[in-house]
Amino acid sequence: MANQLSLSIDRSSPVPLYHQVVQGIEAAIHSGILEPGSRLDNEIDLAAQLNLSRPTMRKAMDELVRAGLLVRKRGVGTQVVSSQVRRPLELSSLYDDLSNNGKKPTTEVLSFSHVEADPLTLAALQLPAGSKVYHFTRLRKVGGKPLALMENWVRDDITSIDEAQLAKEGLYAILRRGGVNFRLASQRIGAMIANDYQAPLLEAEAGSALVTMERTAVDDTGRMVETGHHVYRADSYSFEMTLVQR
Amino acid sequence: MANQLSLSIDRSSPVPLYHQVVQGIEAAIHSGILEPGSRLDNEIDLAAQLNLSRPTMRKAMDELVRAGLLVRKRGVGTQVVSSQVRRPLELSSLYDDLSNNGKKPTTEVLSFSHVEADPLTLAALQLPAGSKVYHFTRLRKVGGKPLALMENWVRDDITSIDEAQLAKEGLYAILRRGGVNFRLASQRIGAMIANDYQAPLLEAEAGSALVTMERTAVDDTGRMVETGHHVYRADSYSFEMTLVQR
């Protein structure tokens, strides 16, 4: 049952070999060369076809299994999963998500200040008393229609932020350029009713449904970098994700 | 900087060695033996201390990094992450989540039928025309208070389901006992306003906010097993999750 998925591996590339394999198989699945449900060759043959060792091949397949694209069964083989699934929720900003989907988001900075953090923010970011933070609220629109109302607090000892930057690009892009390597974020998603402040800004009726998200992001040194409270129009936004059993 | 985390590895156990290490370190972190921010010994020493090879040790640490408990940096070492983060959203049912938190959920079956699937359900579960499915709605309460209203469709060629079972335990427990090995699920979380049907059942006022979730679950053979539409009282439920950068 040969399944020639003619990938090419570039051994002089700085991209690790197993990651090249991941990208190759991912592309083959998304382009339809590998159909949902079809079986792959066994690991040993695949490794031999690409002149790789089995551990390297396995590491690549491990990632694809984790991502939910492949399913392995001992004694049987490896199959392309029935597809129709989305990528897992990524550690990215709304701005990135929209840009990647070809949309053109615009940002309106409603307020911006550099102030001493209130006790709740100190706790959320685990900062010592008296620390200053950036505090700002933004309104994000897509195609002229309001989508999200975002309030954020960011520690100020990483990179400086100004209002003009925030209007031009996403918060995460600014922070990444400031040297922040995000590692993880914990977030909570819920719902609420639009209040009298939110409704007109989002051009929604008072009493309509909003999706709420609270998030705190941590960088690779363990610092809490950013915390925020966002609300989205429920008729225009929802969170999609894929859960993988481990 | 020795960091004796006296784990014991049982080589005669059927549990893989790397998984024993994962459990051991996980326990050490949760019990506070390994404090947040503390550095672990390097991989080679750790492997030697436990009489393991480096690849085995690395595989264990890979899992912990993926789970967000550890952070590695080349040339520097491995640290316990600042903690305070929750476990990732698991592929589990509401019933399991509540039971694990010590709550005592009760389930009321509002409707139950075994019927031909409508076109939307056929598409969601990728079934051939004319297939029959179980269709039921349930109301879940905790401490006597309504929390969730759940409508589900389940394919009928896996295991039989009856009303009495659904009142006693969670859907996923029934399916797992029927031989289903869940692999992944894709879900969408959003918000809506309680309508006249939902509000009285959830003992909420009409017009109050609800969290909505739509989910389709896939087993290890690639079959779409179950799809459902759930709504939760926004004042009693929200989705918490940890996102890990990869």
Add this chain to the structure above:
DNA sequence: AACATCCTAATGTCAGGACAAACTCTTGAC
């Protein structure tokens, strides 16, 4: 024809080694 048993194929686990790349700290030069 039905059933239990063996065999094969595939993934799962584990070992040991080698070199590359990145970060830190020290040392040295200016």
Add this chain to the structure above:
DNA sequence: GTCAAGAGTTTGTCCTGACATTAGGATGTT
């Protein structure tokens, strides 16, 4: 005193090899 070069440490990648475990088909027996 400041900056740059280098050494050492630690993780990242990749290889070869071996055996265990499981699923499913083939085989043989009753």
